[in-house]
Amino acid sequence: MPSPTPVSRPHPHPRPRVLVASDLDRTLIYSANALALTGPDALAPRLLCVEVYESKPLSYVTETAAGLLTELADEADFIPTTTRTREQYQRIRLPGPASKYAICANGGHLLVDGVSDPAWHALVTDRLARECAPLAEVRAHLEATADPVWVRKQRVAEDLFVYCVVERELLPEAWVTELAAWAESRGWTVSVQGRKIYAVPKPLTKSAAMREVARRTGAPLTLAAGDSLLDADLLLAADRGWRPGHGELAEAQWTAPGVTALAERGVTAGERILREFLREVRQAGQGPEAAVMTGATVTQGGRGPVRD
Numbered sequence: 001m002p003s004p005t006p007v008s009r010p011h012p013h014p015r016p017r018v019l020v021a022s023d024l025d026r027t028l029i030y031s032a033n034a035l036a037l038t039g040p041d042a043l044a045p046r047l048l049c050v051e052v053y054e055s056k057p058l059s060y061v062t063e064t065a066a067g068l069l070t071e072l073a074d075e076a077d078f079i080p081t082t083t084r085t086r087e088q089y090q091r092i093r094l095p096g097p098a099s100k101y102a103i104c105a106n107g108g109h110l111l112v113d114g115v116s117d118p119a120w121h122a123l124v125t126d127r128l129a130r131e132c133a134p135l136a137e138v139r140a141h142l143e144a145t146a147d148p149v150w151v152r153k154q155r156v157a158e159d160l161f162v163y164c165v166v167e168r169e170l171l172p173e174a175w176v177t178e179l180a181a182w183a184e185s186r187g188w189t190v191s192v193q194g195r196k197i198y199a200v201p202k203p204l205t206k207s208a209a210m211r212e213v214a215r216r217t218g219a220p221l222t223l224a225a226g227d228s229l230l231d232a233d234l235l236l237a238a239d240r241g242w243r244p245g246h247g248e249l250a251e252a253q254w255t256a257p258g259v260t261a262l263a264e265r266g267v268t269a270g271e272r273i274l275r276e277f278l279r280e281v282r283q284a285g286q287g288p289e290a291a292v293m294t295g296a297t298v299t300q301g302g303r304g305p306v307r308d
Contacts, residue, residue, distance in 0.1 A: 018281045019219035020072060021079040021103065021210040021234060023226035024092065026193070026247055028069070028270045029059040034194070036246065036266020045267070051092045059092065062267055068274035070096035076281045077217055079103060081206050083198065083230055085157050086116065101216075106200055106230055107209035108160040120212060124204065128160070132187030132201045138162060141182065142199065145175070152195075161200040168195055191229040192248060200230060207237035221284050225273045235259045242276050244269035 026034050029050055037044050048066045051059035061069070072078055073096035081103040082089055089104045089111075102111040110120040139162050142154060150170035156162050176197065180190040183199055191198045206226075214222055224231075224238035227247030232254065235241035241259040243249045246266065255261045264272045 016218035016220055018076040018221045018223060018284050019079060019210070019214050019217060020076045020223045020277050020281070021081045021206070021213070021238065022224065022273070022277070023206075023228070023231050023234070024080055024082045024084070024089075025059070026227045027225050027231075027244065027273065028065070029061055029092065029094075030267045030270065031059055034266060035060065036268075047267070048095070050094055053091060060267065061095070062271055065267070065271045065274055066095040068271065068278060069094060072274060072277055072281065073097050073099065075278070075285070076223075077101070077213075077219065079210065079213055081210065081224075081226075081234060082106075083157075083193075083200070083206075083228075086111070090114075101213045103206055103209040103213070105158040105160050106204050107206045108158055108204055110209050110212060120209070124208075125160075127203045128201050131203045135159065135162065135201075138183065138186070138188055138199050142179075145179070147175075160204060161198065163196050163198045165195055166197055171197075189229065193228050193230075198230065205233045206231065207233040210234060210237060221280070223277055223280055225277070232256075240280055242273050244273065 022028055025031075035047075045062040045064065047060040048063050049057040049060055051057070069078070078096075078099050079101050080089070080092075080094065080099055083106040084104060086104045086109055089102065100113060103109075104111060108121065108124050109116045111117070135156065139154075139156060142162060142164065146154065146164060150167045152165045152167065154162065154164045176190065176192060179197075179199070183190050187202050188199055189202050191200065210222065210224070213219075222238040223240050224234045225242045226232075226234055227244050227249055229248045231243070232249065235243065236256055236259070239258065241256075243254070243259060243261055244265060245261070245263045246269065250261070260276070262269055262272055
């Protein structure tokens with residue numbers, strides 16, 4: 001009798017994971033000036049350096065946050081989401097496994113295993129060319145109106161947007177207001193973050209890149225966090241969002257449905273945000289769908305287990 005032909009069984013597809021897209025600077029990682037430590041020095045949290053610049057430590061997380069971030073990256077698709085250029089982002093060494101995806105240049109570059117996706121970048125640059133004033137016009141306006149007394153440097157980032165490093169105590173608030181109004185009429189937005197003033201095209205958004213990653217991964221739930229005006233669209237696009245008690249959004253008392261305004265400020269806010277991410281990820285994993293995917297029995301309305 002011939003041996004029975006073995007039946008090939010399809011390998012189960014891995015269950016899509018929750019997508020967590022978080023801003024980095026002043027949301028998860030902090031410079032020494034942004035730590036906002038309070039209380040006695042002897043009780044300050046232990047810090048882990050996650051970025052070195054010109055041979056000097058620059059950015060930190062608490063050791064507790066480092067452990068939470070490692071757990072998060074093990075349980076969800078963690079997507080670092082930043083306005084930093086690719087070069088600036090690649091200085092950061094976050095704890096835990098490396099992320100497959102990262103969003104840089106405010107959504108202008110979608111990194112896949114550390115390499116920019118050329119199709120995504122081409123899509124973004126085409127949209128910018130169609131929908132807003134050119135970078136050269138905005139750069140020329142900044143050079144003509146910014147005062148060298150309070151501007152320390154001006155930089156073009158990835159040929160997508162421009163920013164200035166300023167002395168905040170000398171910066172005239174009226175200049176920022178006037179710049180924002182001028183930029184608005186040309187399809188650009190202005191954001192003040194610490195000592196940096198960004199002018200960014202409105203179509204250049206973190207949220208668009210997050211949606212693209214969610215499409216590729218099939219994420220059933222999206223979570224986000226951020227502190228600046230450039231993070232508002234990201235928070236609005238996610239299913240759940242958090243903002244710390246510091247930064248542009250906190251100063252404006254900005255909030256929205258589905259966005260939680262936290263009281264914590266400085267590096268302890270980073271810890272709180274990571275705890276909130278983990279709580280949501282784990283709650284999502286305990287739902288009925290997760291139980292079915294893992295072969296567990298599911299109860300409905302207290303009537304006992306549901307079986308095949």
